Amino acid sequence: MRAHYRAEGLAERDLAPDPYQQFARWFEQAADSGLHEPNAMVVSTADAEGRPSSRTVLLKQYDERGFVFFTNYGSRKGRDLEANPYASLLFPWHGIARQVIVSGPAERTGRDETAAYFRTRPHGSQLGAWASEQSSPVASREELDATYARLADRYPEGEDVPAPPQWGGFRVRAEAVEFWQGRENRLHDRLRYVLTDGKWTVERLCP
Template identity: 65%
Template sequence: MTDREGGPARAASASLNPAAMRKQYRREGLDERALAAGPMEQFARWFAEAARDGLYEPNAMIVSTVAADGAPDSRTVLLKQYDRRGFVFYTNYSSRKGADLDGDPRVALLFPWHPLARQVRVTGTAAKVPPEETAAYFRTRPHGSQIGAWASDQSAVVPGRDTLDRAYADVAARHPEGVEVPVPPHWGGYRVTPHTVEFWQGRENRLHDRLRYVRLGDGDGDATGGDTPGWRVERLAP
């Protein structure tokens, strides 16, 4: 730690120069000929590899939204489902991200798989999943997580940790282990329908491979988001 004069801690921080932190990526490249027909199939391939390689929470993704005043905001959430329709995550609808998405459904996702020198970048639009889909997922959550969905007014300012602990204890007393917890009306899922999906593979000398699927508009093929024609692939300069 440091004293008020900054001594040892200041010296330590000065020695950590982020500009000098470099890694040489030496993994196999990404070739257009090896890509799946659609982005969700390609994502499934990479997601399986990330899980097989033992990455910690490979389903962790950064979700970026835009507020009413145009200010961007980002946070990490967990992907809970993906299929030909898109990517699904769950949250409190009254949270900051929920308020942002109510005003502007445009969203960006980022899967930062650093140990594999890979990223997946997604742009698209978010829409709430049907209530029955939310309920089906909610039933699979651990009891404590179900209680937490009721106890936390996500993104609201609270006086202290004790406020959260008391709220949790109150809900847990009403719904002890073994008693069904109802789905909170303010809690549920969003499905992000992708418009672009970029697969980024680190390569030597910073000449990375960046292949981006771009969803075609009406009249340009199947634009349902499926793994059939309806996407074009672009190579981007790194």
């Protein structure tokens, strides 16, 4: 199976001064294109022994400080980032023949920031954060549903649900950001911002 790309290219002169501004441009275009969940990204981590793992997570915030997602700190990615605080984020925008890859150190968001975001989540998602010990084995679906039901009785709709202490955000502070644009004949454009001594430089990579 092979797709033939015929998209317009990406030239150095077209780039924004820094990767966060460039990401904002492409993210807006991805959203306007009708892509389903353009904020879905593959988060890759590695444990203390260097064994990698990946999963799809939703980007919830981004600015010049980094890219933020939320999770259970006891999950596999949470444990990985505790032992080895670096991550890679991949935005696979196949429908518009684009990808963005972010890599850099990851750190927990503050509890105030976590609580503020948690309050914006739907009530059911708030309960789900309490019900699921993410990445841990569970005996059955029935056990998970029963835990959720008990929480729903404790915190009925309309009642404030506190953010679980084991749940919160990670911010990935970019050290390198690659913008990939598919081109015909597999001669894709790959332009990568690299942070060196506090300044961004751009390099072109062979496809």
